Amino acid sequence: MNIRRVLTCLASLVLVAAFATAAFAQGRSNLRGQISDEFGASIVGATVTLTDSSGEQKTTTTNADGVYTFTGLAPGKYKVHATAAGFATSEDAEVDVTAGRRDLLNISLKIAAIESQVKVNADAPLSSESNNIVNQQLISGRDLDS
Helix, strand or coil, rough: HHHEEEEEEEEHHHHHHHHHHHHHCCCEECCCCCCCCCCCCECCCCEEEEECCCCCCCEECCCCCCEEEEEEEEEEEEEEEEECCCCEEEEEEEEEEECCCEEECCCCCCCCCCCCCCEEEEEEEEEEECCCCCCCCCCCCHHHCC
């Protein structure tokens, strides 16, 4: 009879632990999305940063399909932004994560403008002498005609 009571108590304890774990898991949520460019192509290796209301940050990178995932998030408001080489940083997107849901947030990045500078020195003298043109290519005759 004692063994039966011990087994009943043990079974009750296991059942309570299972329900507590399930209840804790339901209190958490996931955030997932895809990072793409302006034309819809996936961006592989983009860095995605998630910031909660207290300022704590989590970072992940996109996989071969341009998909990122944050798991085990507490319900609340978050800010998300993405960066990738050759692209402008996205503006912060706000998302309200709800318990027990898998939220989806896709972000599109714009191609970054490429800046280059060309400096022309107008003070340098020009020469038409073929002997004075160093590191230049002289085109004449048939090459010039074609």
